[in-house]
Amino acid sequence: MKKQLPFERGEFAARLSAVKKEMAKRGIDVLLLSEPPNQNYLTGYDSLSFYTPQMVIVTLNHDEPIWIARLMERPHAAMGTYLADDNIRTYPDEYVNSHAGLSAYDVMADLVKELGGEKARIGVEMGGYYYSARAHADLVRALPLAEFIDADLLVNWIRIVKSPAELVYMRQAGRVADAMVRRAFDTIEPGVRECDIAAAVYHQQISGTPEFGGGYDSSCLFFGAGERALTPHPQWTDKPLPASTTIYMEAHGVRLRYQVNLARTIVVGKPSAPYQKFTEIAIEALNVGLESVRSGRTCSEIQAAYAQALARHGYEKEARLGYSQGIGYPPASAERTASLRKGDNTVLQSGMCFHMMAALWLEDRSICITQPFVVTNDGHEPLTSTSRTLVVK
Template identity: 65%
Template sequence: MIKEIHFELSEFQTRLAAVKKQMVRRGIDILLLSEPPNQNYLTGYNAYSFYTPQMVIVAQDHAEPIWIGRFMDRVSASMTTYLSEDNIRAYPDTYVQSATLSAYDFMAGIVKELGGERARIGVEMGGYYYPARGHADLTRALPNAEFIDADLLVGWIRLVKSPAEVAIMRQAGQLADAAMKRAIDMVQASVRECDVAAAIYHQQISGTPEFGGDYPCCPPDLCIGERSIAPHAAWTDDPLPESTVVNLELNGCRHRYQVNLARTIVVGQPSPAFVNLSEIAVEALNAGLEAVRPGRTCSEVDGDFRKALARHGIEKESRIGYPTGIGFPPASGERTASIRKGDETVLKPGMVFHMMPGLWLDNVGITITQSFAVSDTGYEPLTKTPRKLFVK
């Protein structure tokens, strides 16, 4: 059977040891991981199967994690993880979308095998893939266990990437650059918005001559014309007019690691005021980037960005950055640190952020961004698309 594993076994062992160390600190005996990025991080598992109940179990006295999923996806677990077959468990299809059977009862049975009837069990209460019904079924099946919110326990460990992870994210950055170039080349008057979106999707997957891309965990944001003041708008099938603004955010995804990139493209001649706004946005973005170095906090970086913006009488309400890494639908952000006022997370080499200081004002929007890895002395850009306004 083929094996599609992108890291050495030692890397997975280091990750697992870090998770178990945190479990000890929090007094957790068994950790139930429902979030696909965390499952991928600890086992390598990668398949589009997370629309049915799926779990990775980490137990203090069990050498490997245990993957649990739908029976037909067991083969993907064998192909994409380093786990022994004994630690790949699958429930019958009768549990899938059943009105009477719960896959979480099956999972609870494996917890019992591990001696977890009275354990302190950590679960991801804030996760996208831990439904209220699932939690209710688990607590009913394990009435003597103590359930503890362990949301983001793995997320905070994932925040600092290994050199091997950063190497993959450099490739993801190349994919993002290629997709952005394709979009910029495509944008012109009379081209339909949906055709621009289609070109982006094609380039994201076809990638570069050296390597291809994965499906992105979120669609490109094509915010055009009046929708350019909306950060997360969808495209239509309308043709682009002779004069308009296109705010585009997309990403490159390689082995599930995602790097984001946004640029503003103007069809026609932009007004002098809009050109000036783009220069202000780039100035503030560069100020934020130059503030990045190990030992500084997210809040301090945000402060330097806002000082540059304030010199022009502009304020930005939202955060200016978030970490990225392993990405599965519905979102690319890691839900841990944010580059914003009050976030005292200390920057460390290996952290990866999308600095997204988009400006959405009353009647105009502009998005020029930069993904970067924190280096030993500052920051390493992960994309090379020029930080400027593009005019077509």
């Protein structure tokens, strides 16, 4: 089968080298990766197969990672990863949702033993979305002589800094997000059903741009009109838009699993003067936060600049200001690493990507105008070009 890889082999080699270096630093002999973004990062594997047990295994003394999942997924792994055939392993389908007491993790444990890891220090992603209590219990039972180490976020912290090749896809994902938001602006009119607007936005998400297509996102389109615009994660209904309403929407542009989030508030009808002022305050604070971004500053310092700008007008944002993002798989695009919030002393580095979620959700009103960006040595580069303004239809 012909390999279909999003990056050159050297890109994957550099990633693997960085992971092995961190493993050695922590005294980890074998690393079991259950999180789809980390599996993708190290091998290129991309298939919606993670609802069944699958792992990427990294050992210090093995040249390549080893991928293991159910048998039917092998062709995709053969095409979508750079791995040699012997490093693509499978287990029979009888282990999937078995009612006979079979555990796929027994097969994975046997593979660990084959790699010399029977008595090893084994790192696992204890906080991962796809590493269940049952998975851990089965592995501990099957490898009683091994020592299990919590290696959650080991790979996440490495992939927080994007390579130049990754930034190409992040910029393209940003262009898809721009196209999705423009499609929403063009479709929103009084009388149009919310679900029809969502359908148009989803069409744009998959269609992408004339130069390249898009993909599915890590969660879903957030779309709420009227009172539901006061909530951060609303979904559309089949109700037609009234002649006057407020809409909150967050779109997710995706390019080869790299995701960029972008949110806007749209007003149908004429916004009141107090709401216009509220919007201006939110945009001012967002811009102050963005202007404070540069390599060498901490996440906490960025949040403080934004918070001070809000405080001058008597407002406070309780939730974090933003989060790092890159490769996105369900259920979330955030990398679970750095957040733009008070007390997060992560030092910004050139190549880190964030979604500055400068949204204010109050009991009686909300405004959400956000900006995804990549950190540069002397500032930031916006990943989208949609104007940071309130949209009035």
